[in-house]
Amino acid sequence: MDEITKERQILMAMRKTLAKIVRDLTPNERTERYPLSDDTVEDVKHCFDLIAARERELAQLAGVQQAYPHFTDEQRTTKAQVIRFKATPKAGTEHE
Numbered sequence: 001m002d003e004i005t006k007e008r009q010i011l012m013a014m015r016k017t018l019a020k021i022v023r024d025l026t027p028n029e030r031t032e033r034y035p036l037s038d039d040t041v042e043d044v045k046h047c048f049d050l051i052a053a054r055e056r057e058l059a060q061l062a063g064v065q066q067a068y069p070h071f072t073d074e075q076r077t078t079k080a081q082v083i084r085f086k087a088t089p090k091a092g093t094e095h096e
Contacts, residue, residue, distance in 0.1 A: 014051060
């Protein structure tokens with residue numbers, strides 16, 4: 001197995017496991033105190049940032065273009081333009 005692929009699998013597993021831990025520790029009620037200290041929360045965020053940065057580097061090395069999720073009402077950053085075409089008559093039918 002390729003080293004980059006193996007590293008990518010390790011990073012994905014770490015990210016998913018860390019996310020599950022955060023989900024399990026997050027209180028159901030907003031009034032409940034979060035069980036982790038503020039320092040630990042910052043460390044977890046830093047870990048997510050490092051994992052994401054390395055995943056981007058590996059994708060770039062592999063020549064993979066990453067697609068990012070977006071909301072349907074989000075403005076597009078590209079200058080895409082929609083062009084509407086009029087329907088043309090089918091072959092063998094008369095047009096007005």
